[in-house]
Amino acid sequence: xxxxxxxxxxxxxxxxxxxxxxxxxxxxxxxxxxxxxxxxxxxxxxxxxxxxxxxxxxxxxxxxxxxxxxxxxxxxxxxxxxxxxxxxxxxxxxxxxxxxxxxxxxxxxxxx
Amino acid sequence: xxxxxxxxxxxxxxxxxxxxxxxxxxxxxxxxxxxxxxxxxxxxxxxxxxxxxxxxxxxxxxxxxxxxxxxxxxxxxxxxxxxxxxxxxxxxxxxxxxxxxxxxxxxxxxxxx
Numbered sequence: 001x002x003x004x005x006x007x008x009x010x011x012x013x014x015x016x017x018x019x020x021x022x023x024x025x026x027x028x029x030x031x032x033x034x035x036x037x038x039x040x041x042x043x044x045x046x047x048x049x050x051x052x053x054x055x056x057x058x059x060x061x062x063x064x065x066x067x068x069x070x071x072x073x074x075x076x077x078x079x080x081x082x083x084x085x086x087x088x089x090x091x092x093x094x095x096x097x098x099x100x101x102x103x104x105x106x107x108x109x110x111x112x
Numbered sequence: 113x114x115x116x117x118x119x120x121x122x123x124x125x126x127x128x129x130x131x132x133x134x135x136x137x138x139x140x141x142x143x144x145x146x147x148x149x150x151x152x153x154x155x156x157x158x159x160x161x162x163x164x165x166x167x168x169x170x171x172x173x174x175x176x177x178x179x180x181x182x183x184x185x186x187x188x189x190x191x192x193x194x195x196x197x198x199x200x201x202x203x204x205x206x207x208x209x210x211x212x213x214x215x216x217x218x219x220x221x222x223x224x225x
Contacts, residue, residue: 032211034213034214036214036216041218042218042219043114043116043118043202043204043216043217043218043219044155044202044214044216045114045216046213046214046215049213089154089155093210093211095210095211097210098209098210098211099210100157100210100214101154102154102155103154104154105154
């Protein structure tokens with residue numbers, strides 16, 4: 001249930017596996033990054049964020065990795081559960097400009 | 113609940129109708145946003161208000177008219193829309209404009225016939 005490096009529009013994993021969702025960002029000046037989760041019928045919800053002075057940040061069952069050299073962001077979900085099924089978006093922000101841009105989403109499907 | 117409430121949840125309108133979308137945030141935030149979400153496309157920022165002043169208008173057609181009467185309420189007035197305007201319209205808020213995570217409402221699913 002992993003796809004390292006490449007952004008995929010869809011990802012299907014088995015319950016209990018780890019998931020990796022990737023995002024390539026476009027602006028080398030971006031210095032703040034956020035992952036959002038959007039469940040069916042709802043708006044996007046904040047999962048985790050990271051600033052450019054860090055390369056890794058952990059939350060509850062989620063980890064975000066930032067590779068500024070190749071402008072790549074990933075979201076790792078440990079022990080994926082059916083409730084993790086959703087569309088996941090990354091957003092990049094240039095803090096001085098107050099400008100955010102959303103990436104293409106990845107639809108994660110968790111099979112029981 | 114995210115603290116951002118949008119009404120109505122669903123709206124069907126003809127091209128000659130006038131309707132309004134409403135957003136209310138209960139978080140004490142200073143910035144509010146309208147986004148458009150179409151199938152297979154990233155979220156598109158439409159308008160940004162900071163402290164009730166419009167600070168961004170991303171080349172949105174004039175048939176969309178925002179209004180922010182106070183820091184807790186945001187409206188999107190719709191007039192003479194086109195079928196390609198059918199989409200999910202999301203309202204969001206943040207403590208400070210452009211520098212923090214966004215709190216989104218559940219959106220209004222708009223269909224223009």
